Amino acid sequence: MNFIELKNVCKSFQDHLALQNINLELEEGSVLGILGKSGSGKSILINMLRGMKDYRPDEGQIIYNLALCPDCLRVEPPSRKDEKCSCGTRLELQRVDFWNCHRSLFAAIRRRISIMLQRTFALYEDDTVIDNVLKAFPDDSAESTYQALELLEMTHMTHRVTQIARDLSGGEKQRVVLARQMAKNPMLFLADEPTGTLDPKTAELIHETLLNGVKNKGQTMLITSHWPEVMKLLSDQVIWLDNGKIIQKGDPETVVKSFMDTVPLPEKKDHTLVANPIINIENVKKHYYSIERGVIKAVDGVNLVVNEGEISSIVGLSGAGKTTLSRMLCGLTDPSSGKINVRLGENWIDMTQKGPQGRGRVTPYIGLLHQEYSLYPHKTVIENLTDSISLELPAEFGKVKAIFVLQAVGFTENYAQLMLHKYPDELSSGERHRVALAQILIKEPKIVILDEPTGTMDPITRVQLTDSIIKAREELNQTFLIISHDMDFVLDICDVATLMRGGKVLSSGAPTKIVADLTQGEKEKMLKNT
Secondary structure, three states, X not given: OEEEEEEEEEEEEOOEEEEEEXXXXXXXXXXXXXXXXXXXXXXXXXXXXXXXXXXXXXXXXXXXXXXXXXXXXXXXXXXXXXXXXXXXXEOEEEEEEHHHOOHHHHHHHHHOEEEXXXXXXXXXXXXXXXXXXXXXXXXXXXXXXXXXHHHHHHOOOHHHOOOEHHHOOHHHXXXXXXXXXXXXXXXXXXXXXXXXXXXXXXXXXXHHHHHHHOHHHOOEEEXXXXXXHHHHHHOXXXXXEEOOEEEEEEOHHHHHHHHHOOOOOOOOOOOOOOOOEEEEEEEEEEEEEEOOOEEEEEEEEEEEEEEOOOEEEEEOOOOOOXXXXXXXXXXXXXXXXXXXEEEEXXXXXXXXXXXXXXXXXXXXXEEEEOOOOOOOOOXXXXXXXXXXOOOOXXXXXXXXXXXXXXXXXXXXXXXXXXXXXXXXXXXXXXXXXXXXXXXXXXXXXOEEEEEOOOOOOXXXXXXXXXXXXXXXXXXXXXXXXXXXXXXXXXXHHOOEEEEEEOOXXXXXXXXXXXXXXXXXXXXXXXXXXX
16 A cells, blocks of 8 residues: 655745645555756655655645554554554554644654765764664664674674774765664665765665665665666666656656756866876875774875876775875875875975965865865855855955856856855755855865765766866866766766775776776675675
């Protein structure tokens, strides 16, 4: 029978109609895939089904057909009707209007829904990996410990069981979040781009975990993803959202093909590279010390040269040391040893030397988009952009510059004008990500470091970003260092790639060769290590 029914659901944010007359039926145990460009309404729909604050429908209903205990409000999927509850009462089949039911029932339903959000790790940063998962269980029994270890094995995190959560890489944190959400044994699993920032092989392992740990156990799931393979692997049916409307619904193969047919090819332009180094990293190390694990070699003797005007990339599995290396290059993290030099004009600046006469001379010319970026929540888009460059020029100039840079990250001119006075919480996750990228590009830095720039981007926006970076390189002579798990993006845009694993550089060279090295050999090495 139908587990979830959406009837004429509409949602607006100020003057923007985000969802328009959404009608859906989802059977218990089935998996619905949701495709669409950034800003199409995917995340809004996910948050609405979870009952997140500020996502109440303006019109329409979200109906949950449930097996409900009338005495203790235990909530189960409809197939559990007539079973005996732990309190002794039999579960009764009830049709619940989710957003209009009693507060206690609303809360009971929410507790039975797990959600993974884009780039939101939501971990107890000072607790270990195993403790983070254990806190998702209702009791602290020996059985819970065994189950937690099984879940960490499914997500390939057993080698990090006793590590403190704050010391994990972004990809590792995402895997712990997945283990936590599965530990709740939900009746509904919502996954919003669960592998958008993971390397291909780790993502493949997570997709297998979702298949074995959620779908094959008969749990109902909704998943958004920009990976066509995910839709085909996990989904029973797929909907394509565009501007808040369902424009196609059907089997994964058909809908994915229709969507991908709209994705343009990036414009690959020939560029003559000159061996004129602008970044020189020599034998750099970053070692941490942990009571549980001893010495952690996050970066272990890395040598790297980046030439001026080059689009270079660093690839590798989660936890390889890529982000730590980028933070040392920007002066945000001090190396344990080694040399990091950046050329400013004709002068080489030592990035390990603090103060205005040291790295302070060059940091204004380096732009870094963090994997865990943030915007000022109480400032509009144009305020976020113009404040980031301390603009003291006429407001009209600021508006023109803001619209120009928003177009560079994939927004149309008309939509860029409409969104200038919106606040970050009125944008989708993918739109916020692109505004954060625009916040970096509007400064026109000489060196741009991007940590997972395409993690939440749909294929169409990714192509637009590719074209924008190539254009920026040509017109502004900018140098790009891109940390990415998106191998298609690396192949489309980069001149050279560097493969890292275990804090070391394994090889550098043509992106085609490096990507082949990563995709062919890394899965077996990861499985062996874990």
